[in-house]
Amino acid sequence: MITLMHISCTEDRPRAANAHVADELHAGLNAPDAWISPKFLYDALGSKLFEAICELPEYYPTRTEAAIFARHGAEIARVAGLGSTLVDLGAGNCAKAASLFPLLQPAQYVAVDISTEFLCDALERLRQRFPQIDMEALGMDFSSRFELPPQVHAARRLFFYPGSSIGNFTPDEAHGFLRRLRAQCGDDGGVLIGVDLAKDKATLDAAYDDALGVTAAFNLNVLRHVNHLVGADFDIRAWRHHGFYNAARGRVEMHLEAVRRQEVHWNCGGQACARVFEPGDCIHTENSYKYQQADAIALLERSGFEATRVWTDPQRWFAVIHAQAIH
Numbered sequence: 001m002i003t004l005m006h007i008s009c010t011e012d013r014p015r016a017a018n019a020h021v022a023d024e025l026h027a028g029l030n031a032p033d034a035w036i037s038p039k040f041l042y043d044a045l046g047s048k049l050f051e052a053i054c055e056l057p058e059y060y061p062t063r064t065e066a067a068i069f070a071r072h073g074a075e076i077a078r079v080a081g082l083g084s085t086l087v088d089l090g091a092g093n094c095a096k097a098a099s100l101f102p103l104l105q106p107a108q109y110v111a112v113d114i115s116t117e118f119l120c121d122a123l124e125r126l127r128q129r130f131p132q133i134d135m136e137a138l139g140m141d142f143s144s145r146f147e148l149p150p151q152v153h154a155a156r157r158l159f160f161y162p163g164s165s166i167g168n169f170t171p172d173e174a175h176g177f178l179r180r181l182r183a184q185c186g187d188d189g190g191v192l193i194g195v196d197l198a199k200d201k202a203t204l205d206a207a208y209d210d211a212l213g214v215t216a217a218f219n220l221n222v223l224r225h226v227n228h229l230v231g232a233d234f235d236i237r238a239w240r241h242h243g244f245y246n247a248a249r250g251r252v253e254m255h256l257e258a259v260r261r262q263e264v265h266w267n268c269g270g271q272a273c274a275r276v277f278e279p280g281d282c283i284h285t286e287n288s289y290k291y292q293q294a295d296a297i298a299l300l301e302r303s304g305f306e307a308t309r310v311w312t313d314p315q316r317w318f319a320v321i322h323a324q325a326i327h
Contacts, residue, residue: 003228003271004298005101006140008032009278009308010031012279013310017071020215020230021229021230022132022266022267022269023141023269023281024037024232024266025040025226025229025230026230026265026269026273028224028264028283029232029264029266029273029275029283030135030273030275032066033282034275034277034281034282034283034284034285035240035283035284035285036063036222036283037143038168038254038285038286039114039141039143040222040225040229041112041218041221041222041225041285041286042090042092042113042118043115043116043118043221043225043228044115044118045221045224045225046116046218046221046222046225047057047092047093047118047200047215048118049217049218049221050084050218051092051093052218053193053210053214053215053218054215056129056210056212056214056215057210058206058207058210058211059207059210059215060203060207060317061164061194061207061318062163062273062320063161063164063197064313064315064317064318065096065164065194065318065320066096066099066310066320067217067313068101068129068311068313068319068320069096069320070293072310072311072320073100073103075303075309075311075321076103076192076309076311076322077103077104079308079309079322080104080158080190080275081109081156081158081217082104082105083085083105083156084104084106084107084156084157084178085107085108085153085154085155085156085158085317086100086106086109086158086160086248087105087110087112087148087150087152087157087158087159087160088109088110088111088112088133088160088164089112089142089159089160089161089165090112090161090165091111091112091113092112092113092115092118092119092122093118093122094111094122094123094126094164096120096160096163097109097111097124097160098126098130100131100160100258101130101133102263104158106133106158107128107133107134107153107156108133108134108135108136108146108152108153109126109133109134109135109136110135110137110138110143111123111126111135111137112134112138112140112153112262113139113140113238114139114140115136116139117321119139120137120207123175125323126248126286129291131221132180136151137154138152141259142177142180143177145167145180146180146181146208147184148184154186155186156188157184157189157190158185158189158190158191158192159181159184159188159190159191159192159193160191160192160193161187161192161193161194162192162193162194162296162320163194164194164195164196164288164318165176165194166194166289167196167251167288167289167291168196168286168287168288168289168291168323169215169227169289169300170287170289171289174187174289174299174301175299175302178191178299178300178303178304178305179303179304181303182202182303182304182305186301186325187326187327188325188327189322189324189325190305190322190323190325191241191300191305191317191321191323192320192321192322193321194318194320195227195293195296195318195321196288196290196308196317196318197290197291197292197312197316197317197318197319198250198290198291198292199290199317201245201247203255204245204252204290205243205244205245208243208245208252208254208288209241209242209244211242213241213253215241215243216240216241218245218255218271219241219243219254219285220236220239220284220286220327223236223239223256224236226266230266230267230268231265231266231267232262232264232265232267233264233265233266234264238258238259238260239256239257239258239259239283240256240259240260241254241255241256241257242254242255242256242257242317244284245290250286250289250290250291251287251288251289251290252286252290253284253286253287253288254284254285254286254287254288254290255282255283255284255285256282256285257280257281257282258277258278258279258280258281258282259273259279260279261276261277261278261279262276262277263277264274264276264277265278271314278303279298284297291319293316293319296319296321297310297321298323300323301326304326305323305325305326306323306324306325306326307322307323308322308323308324309322
């Protein structure tokens with residue numbers, strides 16, 4: 001099931017969870033190894049907390065990727081082409097895409113995000129700055145299915161997926177996701193994607209468990225969001241953040257760990273559900289896979305794209321890849 005909504009920023013924005021969201025949360029909370037999808041990290045407050053994370057000295061991906069765009073932006077624009085339909089996946093505050101507008105000069109900008117309230121606020125400000133660009137907002141969970149509505153121009157779709165969000169998928173899920181993009185971009189489309197590259201454990205551990213505790217607040221906020229979505233009664237004070245690099249699996253993992261015994265209740269399909277969490281029990285909230293550059297290119301090629309250019313920082317910590325759809 002796809003959750004898709006064409007947003008007019010003057011309309012009331014729905015706040016209640018639909019049945020699909022409730023079912024997914026119930027499945028995760030009730031699983032033997034409990035989990036919550038990382039997409040639920042990004043409510044309005046979560047999105048603002050993530051903005052703060054991007055300013056932290058430990059969190060290198062945002063500034064490293066931004067430096068790549070600043071240094072190579074003109075070349076990226078030449079390779080990707082001007083006048084595209086720029087589809088910004090997980091747009092958030094739209095700042096990354098907006099920084100490329102003067103170079104890419106998109107004919108249409110389509111901002112896609114699960115956090116509709118945050119998205120509308122960002123897009124309203126952006127329309128004032130760039131009135132010449134046709135802009136659309138889509139409230140969408142694109143993690144499992146993906147189909148763009150008719151108001152999105154079909155010609156020269158360029159899917160923009162920065163920040164290494166592709167790392168939140170397992171490699172198999174990433175392949176499926178990219179295949180869905182390929183099906184939506186036509187023969188003249190492509191992707192411009194940010195990929196975090198493999199590096200030392202100390203750097204990765206610090207990036208996902210910062211000294212100020214902003215990442216901890218971001219992770220813990222998902223419990224507040226779940227309380228809102230399904231009427232749960234998580235006591236956020238009874239949990240702590242745990243973020244670390246799992247070298248064997250090539251990914252950073254984020255978990256929430258119970259610090260004391262508690263019985264948590266939530267609404268599932270009109271019925272009351274509950275689970276006891278003992279001290280040390282965890283809820284898995286996010287993975288962030290780190291790629292070798294060659295593996296990232298191979299993933300794109302298996303998914304129906306051909307990498308045309310790769311840009312990296314001097315330390316080779318991060319890569320921006322443009323890939324064209326293969327006929």
